[in-house]
Amino acid sequence: MVSKVLVTGGAGYIGSHAVVELLANGYECVVVDNLSNSSYESLARVQVLAKKYVPFYKVDLIDLEALTKVFEEHSDIESVIHFAGLKAVGESSQIPLQYYQNNVSGTLVLLQLMQKYRVKEFVFSSSATVYGDYTRYPGIIQVPETCPLQPTNPYGHTKFTIENILRDVSASGGWKFAILRYFNPIGAHPSGLIGEDPLGIPNNLLPYMAQVAVGRREKLSVFGNDYDTRDGTPIRDYIHVVDLAKGHVAALKYLQDQENDICEEWNLGSGKGSSVLEMYDAFTRSCGIKISKEIVGRRNGDVPLLVAKPTKAELELNWKTELGVKESCEDLWRWVTKNPFGYSQHGVIGTTVHKGDYDNRLVTLGHGSRFQLIISNRGASIIDLLVDGQSIVLGPGDPGDYSGATIGRYANRIVGGKYDLDGKVHQLTTNDNGNTNHSSVGCYSEKHFLGPLVKTPSKGVFIAEYVLLDEQPRDFQSDLQVSVIYTLDVQAKALDIQYQAVLTKGESTPINLTNHTYFNLNKVNADTVQGTEIRLATNKAVGLDGTLHQVDVSTFNDKEEEVTILDSVEPRIDHCFVVAESTSLDSTKGKLRPVLRASHPESHISLEVLTTEPSFQLYTGDGLTGFTPRSGFAVEPARYVNAINDERWKKTVTLSQGDAYRSRIVYRFT
Amino acid sequence: MVSKVLVTGGAGYIGSHAVVELLANGYECVVVDNLSNSSYESLARVQVLAKKYVPFYKVDLIDLEALTKVFEEHSDIESVIHFAGLKAVGESSQIPLQYYQNNVSGTLVLLQLMQKYRVKEFVFSSSATVYGDYTRYPGIIQVPETCPLQPTNPYGHTKFTIENILRDVSASGGWKFAILRYFNPIGAHPSGLIGEDPLGIPNNLLPYMAQVAVGRREKLSVFGNDYDTRDGTPIRDYIHVVDLAKGHVAALKYLQDQENDICEEWNLGSGKGSSVLEMYDAFTRSCGIKISKEIVGRRNGDVPLLVAKPTKAELELNWKTELGVKESCEDLWRWVTKNPFGYSQHGVIGTTVHKGDYDNRLVTLGHGSRFQLIISNRGASIIDLLVDGQSIVLGPGDPGDYSGATIGRYANRIVGGKYDLDGKVHQLTTNDNGNTNHSSVGCYSEKHFLGPLVKTPSKGVFIAEYVLLDEQPRDFQSDLQVSVIYTLDVQAKALDIQYQAVLTKGESTPINLTNHTYFNLNKVNADTVQGTEIRLATNKAVGLDGTLHQVDVSTFNDKEEEVTILDSVEPRIDHCFVVAESTSLDSTKGKLRPVLRASHPESHISLEVLTTEPSFQLYTGDGLTGFTPRSGFAVEPARYVNAINDERWKKTVTLSQGDAYRSRIVYRFT
Structure with missing residues (x-):
């Protein structure tokens, strides 16, 4: 009791x-x-x-x-x-x-x-x-x-x-x-x-x-x-x-x-x-x-x-x-x-959007600087990211857009919403298309994260740690404890996100975590991503059936003039691009690789996304409901899509007692 | 200070x-x-x-x-x-x-x-x-x-x-x-x-x-x-x-x-x-x-x-x-x-109409009995009078109707709004017709009376005394202290009103007090006084010019079949009927006389108005604005109309230091 x-x-x-x-x-x-x-x-x-x-x-x-x-x-x-x-x-x-x-x-x-x-x-x-x-x-x-x-x-x-x-x-x-x-x-x-x-x-x-x-x-x-x-x-x-x-x-x-x-x-x-x-x-x-x-x-x-x-x-x-x-x-x-100034930290402020609503408190890291991050307990979400005072992310929108939020317990699609683990078949809630996407129900984007515990280890560096008690989930079994650690480096204009999850109770469970921020590098000037130039580390993507296919998009190796420009309708991209072999539950043991570079000629803001993850979903936001379609693009580094149903990759998305799931994403701006 | x-x-x-x-x-x-x-x-x-x-x-x-x-x-x-x-x-x-x-x-x-x-x-x-x-x-x-x-x-x-x-x-x-x-x-x-x-x-x-x-x-x-x-x-x-x-x-x-x-x-x-x-x-x-x-x-x-x-x-x-x-x-x-039960008195209750508004408190005398009076501090007014449970007065209406209120400092008309006293000419505010009526401004009907002090001297008898500090009036000079004492006798179904006024500061002043209740003896059945039968002590009335004239209305001496019946439009009466010589500032030294009898065949309620006053204004309510015209008739015993401007009667309406103005009205029901 x-x-x-x-x-x-x-x-x-x-x-x-x-x-x-x-x-x-x-x-x-x-x-x-x-x-x-x-x-x-x-x-x-x-x-x-x-x-x-x-x-x-x-x-x-x-x-x-x-x-x-x-x-x-x-x-x-x-x-x-x-x-x-x-x-x-x-x-x-x-x-x-x-x-x-x-x-x-x-x-x-x-x-x-x-x-x-x-x-x-x-x-x-x-x-x-x-x-x-x-x-x-x-x-x-x-x-x-x-x-x-x-x-x-x-x-x-x-x-x-x-x-x-x-x-x-x-x-x-x-x-x-x-x-x-x-x-x-x-x-x-x-x-x-x-x-x-x-x-x-x-x-x-x-x-x-x-x-x-x-x-x-x-x-x-x-x-x-x-x-x-x-x-x-x-x-x-x-x-x-x-x-x-x-x-x-x-x-x-x-x-x-x-x-x-x-x-x-x-x-x-x-x-x-x-x-x-x-x-x-x-x-x-x-x-x-x-x-x-x-x-x-x-x-x-x-x-x-x-x-x-x-x-x-x-x-x-x-x-x-x-x-x-x-x-x-x-x-x-x-x-x-x-804590030389007690709980006060230079460059850190906490506010409540609705008076007294401390469960949805906003914390600003780098307040007053040229690189500011605003985060919230709900979904441990990125509410805003300001580069030289310019907001370049969409902020909170409809729940179905997942904007800015942490995605879990299982990001991206699971075919048929079905998986088997330890000889048992599990059925998740599915979407209209018959698959589960971003866990479909009980997604971390809607969950209350504890914290954050904010530290300023050195001048211009801010660390904020959120913790999620993912207990008695609606669809999955087992209890998890998840950490989301944001590290903002003002000087380097880099935002580092580290995920960690451990199983605290129950049997092995699928896991795949990412962040679902929509970027619009020219948000101050335009409602859509129109004009954004992107290059990827690869143009190879893995499909729901586990096979690789090529996507028509420019890569780091292409000539400069072959850059892919996002216009108001084309190209429509929603693919899981593959940058490495998917081998480990803890990807942070591996290399941190650049996977996407984006820039906009009007705002002159450039974004480089780096990750330890073996793949990333790139989505041009064509189905957004809380915002104008294509008003932002999402880059979601994570494990291969539907890995839980492919024996080759299953172990990279299966969390068992004593294991630790880890991953890392870095957004770097110039 | x-x-x-x-x-x-x-x-x-x-x-x-x-x-x-x-x-x-x-x-x-x-x-x-x-x-x-x-x-x-x-x-x-x-x-x-x-x-x-x-x-x-x-x-x-x-x-x-x-x-x-x-x-x-x-x-x-x-x-x-x-x-x-x-x-x-x-x-x-x-x-x-x-x-x-x-x-x-x-x-x-x-x-x-x-x-x-x-x-x-x-x-x-x-x-x-x-x-x-x-x-x-x-x-x-x-x-x-x-x-x-x-x-x-x-x-x-x-x-x-x-x-x-x-x-x-x-x-x-x-x-x-x-x-x-x-x-x-x-x-x-x-x-x-x-x-x-x-x-x-x-x-x-x-x-x-x-x-x-x-x-x-x-x-x-x-x-x-x-x-x-x-x-x-x-x-x-x-x-x-x-x-x-x-x-x-x-x-x-x-x-x-x-x-x-x-x-x-x-x-x-x-x-x-x-x-x-x-x-x-x-x-x-x-x-x-x-x-x-x-x-x-x-x-x-x-x-x-x-x-x-x-x-x-x-x-x-x-x-x-x-x-x-x-x-x-x-x-x-x-x-x-x-006060054997302290401030509680059987048959007396006080209520506030608007929460906390003790300045306009209502006091009910005879509560729960067959004859109940509800009075208010504002104008020491009669708010309701219930005979065998039936309300027979109009209650509060427009200020210009004076309904139920005490009228002073000078009730009824003053020709030209002008009078002279002690060799000085005074001009009061006048109405559209050039006369002052019911003091025109600062009438007692709108003033806050102190009290009431309620006593129950014997079973079924209730006395409520209001006091008015009529100080620094807008039109008149001098300060008065005025008492209005209501005595309700449940057994006798009689309501006695006694007025007293003394000069507390300043020179002599005109005075003439009365009550302005509108009666409708058949109020439970009809919106107007239609069908009310009335007889007066006299059919002689005094005009604004001080001369007497005869009004076509039946008197106590007429045969029973010659009773005046008020219908929906006729007769229209607004006259000052004369029942005695006007001789004294204190009319209560003289006789209490019946001056009007009214009854209604449908409700079977009869009213007798008695007074020590030498005259009474009878008004059939044809000009009512807060109620339907002719929804009640007023009987206002007082001094002769415009007495202040007639040397024959002036002393009966002139209050000087050391004098006391007194008058009395009784409403008796059967």
Whole structure:
């Protein structure tokens, strides 16, 4: 039985790490976040990292109507982990009203809807701040949950108020509440993919030091070294965010194991205290960079000592920290060096076409440059490709045109829609002509891909990875996991697409992947490809019957004046041209070959298509329905047409357990 | 300079009393209330009592949009007194979430809008409940404001939370906050018009005893007599609600006198404690009724002692209680005996035609009986009159038809629109025919009347009093205060209308008041008055030139067969019939005479119109525009037409300082 958890603030620092741990523990997550201090990018990455879909709603908790929609659309939510909230101590003194509204009123709306939809389990992000300065009780080094609460700032008051609300609401019956009092979360996911991305000037020590280390800030200010502590700087209980995230899973499991109502508080801390100067030393050791620091005056609201007595969580939740300050600093440093500007990457922007529709989010790579790619989760599609500001692809059209999309599980035709594998005959849905084309139903072009995980490994190079969970398909058997990796090189004006697929469940399956972009190199001037000059690596094509025939089209070897010019009606091409022997399931082991060159004299834009694939379908778009016919031509490198039904090539399109299907296509512009 | 105060919860027990005191102190009030535990009736009464208009909005504070509208429409709001909130201690433990949402989230929305609209002054209704059981500090009899807070129930927590919010928000700058910690408000306004009207079973001692005294409850339960107090029952600091209301005015004035930001707490209490049994004795003495009581177990959350140290308010706000327990009990008893079911009166209902339009509220008198009157604030109009369930009046129509409305300041024609008074000639706006009719502009038919104040002095008798502040009129000079009192006697099927007007400011002014209802005794069967049989007290009419002439219409003295029958076109009557000498400004000192009898053979309904007025205009509705011509006839008892321009009658229509204009009309049905 899968249990669905609503995670509020799930795009934030702690929330995103908790989502990773929840998914790893078999929970389904629905995330709401107003993104006021977080980025959807974190969740795009989490989904690729975890290979799990996480529905996302950009919702402010105070918006009853929008939040109601979430509960309506996910009537199977069983529990809520509530991270959402403003959290900067200093800011809370400047704009206390916003803190109360966001944190307190927001929580009340959430509880109201939980009551309405009969969701009982609630894990709440409280804070050690609720204790205030517990050195008012002499002799306490590790603060226990039973310590009277006396927060010293509006942020702490909001947490304290919500705790009180939970205790009062719990007393009215019908609830299971876990109140988790965090100490100081630091570090990042060891993958380096998610971490803390503070907006503006960081409020906390570690993110601040990290920004100094990468050169974003000048020096660290140490707020006071005259506290009554071992080195005069305040002592805190630092806890690795992954440990903290695991604490939430432990608390949720604990609640789910309880038969009766419950409302309990647990410290989530290590029990060990580190001073500011000790953390400074630890972090500089991890990053190997000398960080300038300056001792300045005390900061309002800071207390000298805040270390957890962690035994209650250890005994009851069976949870304790496993990672130390050293691992935290190393993971933080990995995150920071890989993501010096957090989730922001120069030249990368994400937008939603329809407000809030994060399932069809557009991501632009190379934004603002001379070579830009816009891609979408639906079909991991190429929505636009801009060469020197000129759009040269058709963009989204009718579903039957497959424009820009990834094609799978089996691109191109299967004769009769029939194949046999491992001695079994399989029948797919067929088109009017009796064959299956581009899988006919359940084509990848209509599927939601997870991600993308975007990286910028070097200046002007952008990598975006989409993942598809091709599970329980309508026609084919077996489950696949498919990656589509776009690499945009602005300098080289090259777009590289790499496909990989592995079988995750079931028997061997046919596979053949490609991209179905329609190019119109003169799109700014004309509605059709008229005037486009093309040459192919070959004029030999393989037919549905497996025999080769020659097509009247010019090749790289022909004289320059023999170039094939596409006019408004002729030539009509829809053939699978053969450029190499089809031998391997992983074509990327072979050579990357140019297979088609196209240019247009009016726009002066030239395209070279290269691939590791043994053949490519060239289609002059004569049957387009979402666009004017012949408004673009498609070049679809892939395996031989109908290879699944030809014993010579069958193994190149048959994916079995332990194998990996791979292919590569490159579009290069001049 | 008039200062405008937004009063949230201003229709409630304490709120309505505060509105009275604010108005008495020259403040303007705007009231918002969700009416969840109060009645608009209280404000209808307050307006008649105070003779001041109070705009009302049925708004829940949590509804940002609706509350924004209030601030937009009253951009001159300078301060807020915030009474709105749920307040039952016991209930708060059952539905804590609603308590937090209503009280805390509601306050946050209010503060948000105050910030947006730059309203700084805020007086908050806190509660002595925030102290909790202060006997935990030995030796404190009167609790000072400095006592640490430790409320013991969710209701107290909501007040405590809001206090914390105010202190945090205040620290961010730009606010003036007065936190008033009430002790136990009791009593009612000495007028007996407003008081506490608890929904359901009263939570508090005095309202409960009162309901036992009037027979609505069986007996009083005394919750515990084993407390460590002088007689074993809990001791409270009871404070007369009028004193409490005055404390709010004092606090508001204090805030307004401050130049700087402020956030202070004040106890509002007497400093004197009374036990439950002492209050029982005091109340039974006041009402003279023996009240059954029973000692039962302690109630959850009750503390033994809650008495204010009142000196801070005395010193700083210059406020202290002036009324004692005796006055409180007497005033409570007056309220309860006059209003045994609070604001609910059997046979009386109020409705708004357009949602939230309390300025045009409809009140039905005799609801559910054989004789029902529906009246409206606009023009203090008769909207409907139902005889044995049959509507026999036209109801609202075009403004020019004056249907059902009160007519003033000067009903009927003034020749040339001109008059002279005290040696000065005045020119009014005239109609196309060169005369002024029904004041031509600014007629009372279009004016908003305050109230009504509805009373049910005996079974089947309903009195509704409207008040008009006829100030700064467009055509006339001088300010008037006008009362229109409808008395409906269901048994007698008689509707009595009494008019009174006094001059409140300025020189003498013409006056002539009447009601302009169109009757159609056969309305259920026919669109016109066709077939209505009428007889008048006289057939002599006075013309615009002051001379008498005879009209061809049957009189009471004629033989029965000589009755005048109104047909679809004839007779066309629009004359001022004279039934008595016109001698007095106050016609009610004279005789009430029958002046017209009408009946319809099909509906069998008969109407007799009686009046103390010397004449009446009879109009067969031939010029109706909002209805079919002749769909109703109007009988308008008043002074002689154009009397203001005839020295013989001028004094009967001239209102001077110290005089009172009075008149009376009765419609009687059989």
